[in-house]
Amino acid sequence: MQACIEGKNCIVTGANSGIGYTTAEGLASRGATVYMVCRSKERGEAALSAIRSKTGNQNVHLEVCDLSSVNEIKSLASRISSKDLPVHVLVNNAGLLENKRVTTSEGYILLLDLLLNMKTKFNRFELNFAVNVLGTYAVTELMLPLLEKAAPEARVITVSSGGMYTVPLTTDLQFSNGKFDGVEQYARNKRVQVALTEKWAETYKNKGIGFYSMHPGWAETPGVAKSLPSFNERFAGKLRTSEEGADTIIWLALQPKEKLVSGAFYFDRAEAPKHLKFSATAGSHWMIDSIVNTLRSMYTLPS
Template sequence: MQSAPPKATLRIQIRISLSSLAMFLLKAWRSTAFGVYGYLNFTKSGFLEHSKNFNPEDMARRIDGKNCVVTGANSGIGYATAHGLASRGATVYMVCRNKERGEDAVSKIQSSTSNRNVHLEVCDLSSVHDIKSFTSRFKEKDIPVHVLVNNAGLLENTRVITSEGNELNFAVNVLGTYCMTELMLPLLEKSQPDARVITVASGGMYTAPLTTDLQFNSGEFSGLEQYARNKRVQVALTEKWAEKYGDKGIGFYAMHPGWAETPGVAKSLAGFSKSLEGKLRTSEEGADTVIWLALQPKEKLVSGGFYFDRAEASKHLPFAATKSSHDAIDSIVDTLNSFL
């Protein structure tokens, strides 16, 4: 009688800490909630639905004689913003990195709006040195700045280090925005009590808490996650600026343009752009709330607020555990100040 062959037993042990599991589940929830919420609200159909509640009179206001500075203004939402402000009589300074593309954009806006008070200012927002040089030159104009639109943004999927030693996404989205705003404060104060700073953030920040790892030095680099982190910083900075400079007659507002079909999105998020082909907003629809914020009487707005489709929106998704992270903003401001 033959004995039965021995049985092979394979045991796989998976050990995972409760904290790691909790973080995995939290990230999954943030991503899923953002995707569902975004698809229902951030697309073109969301804009068309929300626009049913818009008041057309809100956008009919003229702002002749007011000086507006728009960064990243040669294409996409920045261009649409500059065009919208110029068509309402503003003197617009378009801050662009590329001189040739900037000149072309200025020419087009001047022609289409019949407003000759549209000017090009060349500045690379990834360079603190360049921003300091630009703001120093601009201050020589000694003019009040009524509206500063921090629109310039970037989503670079690979880690790129600038000549100044900074991670490129951080350099443009966070450091560039911070330096531009802080250095333009004296000119903004000249136009109080009507001065305002509008920062174009992103709903992507819903997926990320505030972190002091500004240059993404820990873990495997992800351009998409870094972009979300950057946008969270912009929203928290807007709160901080409103608190810090509330007595200077300057209003600070962050906004989300929705998911718009822009050259930047097509380049950095090609798969996303293709999957939502025909469902993304136009640049003009993305810029709508920027222009709205520039036109409204300040008493109708909440300084430090986050706006979406002409209404104040929540800065945090339910159960996403991002709210308490804003306590880190003071430490982040200290770090950013070290670059000035």
Template sequence: MNFTKSAFSEHAKNFKPEDMQVQMEGKNCIVTGANSGIGFATAEGLASRYELSFATNVLGTYTLTELMLPLLEKAAPDARVITVSSGGMYTSPLTTDLQFSGDTFDGVVQYARNKRIQIALTEKWAEKYKDKGVNFYSMHPGWAETPGVAKSLPDFSKSFEGKLRSSEEGADTVIWLALQPKEKLVPGAFYFDRAEAPKHLPLTGTKNSHSVIDSIVEKLRSFAGL
């Protein structure tokens, strides 16, 4: 399998603080919505360090959030990090195999793994910063009719043409989470359609897997050079 080096982690180190600030009536809060994903990770470009889906959904998300935390703490007590995950994560437990070391690469499986990591990272951050006024939430936008879905899952997109959500409908819960009083939200929770949703389904064996998040964070810090 070929790997593609993503520039996301490097760009994450060069953000401008003023670009991250959102003024809303009576409060100054900072909201970051992580990339919701790319579906199938494809082999593009020359040999490099990181698999593309992992670099986009996990390493870039982690690096940007960690580097923004000093700024987020200044915006406390109403700074928020909203990570856009996916219902695809329900099928996958947390794993320390971050870049898919198996012989046969499966983009759908890798995507699900990455989305599960986002859920566990959100829990970890929420616990770590619960007393510092930085609030962390993850969410699932539902299946929306976007160019990414059409490219990554062409058969699925064609079968459900006209039945999927619009981009605006997919973004609804992100905006809702940004505007809701934090007292009405649960730190570290996973939301879908403006309501808290379960992070695990029965008989999937994913719940206990979150115990490996600390070792994953150690790897991410090393990869990101933090």
């Protein structure tokens, strides 16, 4: 854990607070060049200044991007690609738990309707899904060429949640059926992330990139306080710190790849099961191919 990774380039999404901030700080303190991806320029600049001051590492940079927007993600990827640098570590940390159903203003034009009726229609994306699933997928796929430049050391670490143990995969990605439940949608999103990690590991096994998902444990972060206020209040003082939550992320970033299993799910520096007994989730992962096709169609449509 005390390894120096000077000269390695790391991207951390959702890096202005909580586990993302602590991860960015931990990587910067070990000499890495860190790109902090944050939605808010103001909060991102404050976090950037704090990390540079605390670590003494000036090779820490801010990239402002709203990960609910595919267009902004494409712009982010273009900016980073223009630097023509290898990406050694991509940490997909940014996450959202919105309890009410909220949709993004971005979607895709139904071209047939446009041609026939001269009207433009947009499919809006449910916000939790847009950030947790589509955003994670688009960032990872668009960073693949830069990750390949860092092979065989390249790795992608996706921060999932123990909530995924409660639900199987579903193709109802945007919770269109039934009464919307933000906590359940978050759990669904996190299950998709684990299955995506498996799929990436299989698809890109010859690219020299390792893919890992992990559960940070329940940590006392601004995100938990905002999204789950009663839970946060009930367990105040009993939850993990951000440092404890980020520990396994940093561990995964530093370990020799031969000691890790691509496609695996990690908890507390060890490989953990992806399914609980009798939870009926294991049999659902066959759906991931259909889900990937849906995600690909969403992020590759014209801007």
